[in-house]
Amino acid sequence: MSSYTEIPVQTPHPHPQTTTTPTPTPTTRLTTRPRIKHPGTRYYVHRVKESLTTRVSKFLCSCFLGLLFIVGLIAFILWLSLRPHRPRVHVNSFTVTGIAPDNGIQNSIISFNVSIRNPNQNVDIYYDEVDGTVYFREVKIVTVVLLYPFYQPNKNTTFANGTLSLASLSVTDSWPQIMANGTVDFRLELISAIRFKVASWMTRKHRMHADCAVLVGSDGQISPTSKNKRCSLYFY
Template sequence: MNSNQIPIHTNPAGRPIKRHHTARYYVHRVHESLSTRLSKLVCSIFLTLLLIMGIITFILWLSLRPHRPRIHLREFSIPALAQQNGFENAQLIFNVTARNANQNIGIYYDAMQITVYYEDRSIGSTSLLHPFFQEPKNTTVLFGTLSGATLTVTSERWSALLADRSRGTVIFRLEVTASIRFKVSTWSSKHHKLHAKCPVGVGPDGLILASYKDKRCPVYFT
């Protein structure tokens, strides 16, 4: 017999004899089968929980539908522009609205500042002294007057304003900056810095032009 050949045991009828496995073999197979089933069960539970969390998050997002505040410029005027020598008593009057369009999210305004620019240079600013909370689906009116120390217009700047007035339109930019937090039920977010830029033009009478009135101002966060 060749040494590389493995003998096959046969019974008297010439058929191969089936080997019977030991108890240890069957215990190992059962243990291996249980481990595989347990692994599959754990994976199934994990994937199911992950799917449920994803569905809950999606439903919450749909129900809350977060929207950034909507800022509109309602009124803006410098009545002294209608007077040739109104520089000393110049006043700038503004009226801005902040709209919370969210259904279930409130907004804390912890600080807010209004700044007016002419030719990209600040000519006046003022801060809101009292923080406020805005309920969902609510509009807050923000109005004020810049004059005296809060309206820093030099004689040279006033001359430039009058020169633009003689051409029919004086262009300004009113900017709103605010530190806000969003509130959902009892949870409040971290602070976000809101910026809104509102271009505005006034006519020779110093009143806002109709094409700029009630316009929505672009809003972004930093």
């Protein structure tokens, strides 16, 4: 009896296959733009009205500032042209006769000439009586009326002459000591009340005080340093 023996055949195991996990493809995310809401007609009408109001306001402000500047400039020019200036007083001559270097002043005659000028362009001046007083070393000698009330138009000069007699002049110091510098100190004072007239408007009265220092030489004539010198002027 024959027997058949089957040889087992070993079936080779298959190699394990490496399985790769498929990489998921990135999905593109669709982004949707927000819907822009366009302004309506009312919005544009409001913007136009606002812009127009702003422009009109700026225009009115510019006109107002320009008008204010022009008015201020005109007022400043008028103030400069109509502002009253003080009169100008000058001593043109001053003579003292009878000055002796040793004996002082005896039987002397003092004569002087002053000019009063109105320097204003459009302003007139009204003067009350003008009084002139001569001082010697702050000692009052005499007072005379130089001018009676008068009217002086603009850019006009008025001259006044004064003459007075002096019998003698007593001084405490010796005359050579007084004449040490070769000159004698006198002082001429003018006092009046004035009013300015601008167009048809008249100002109130102002008390005018002119103080003129005068140096007289041994010959009795005014010193060159004092001739035509402008006097100090005060109001009170």
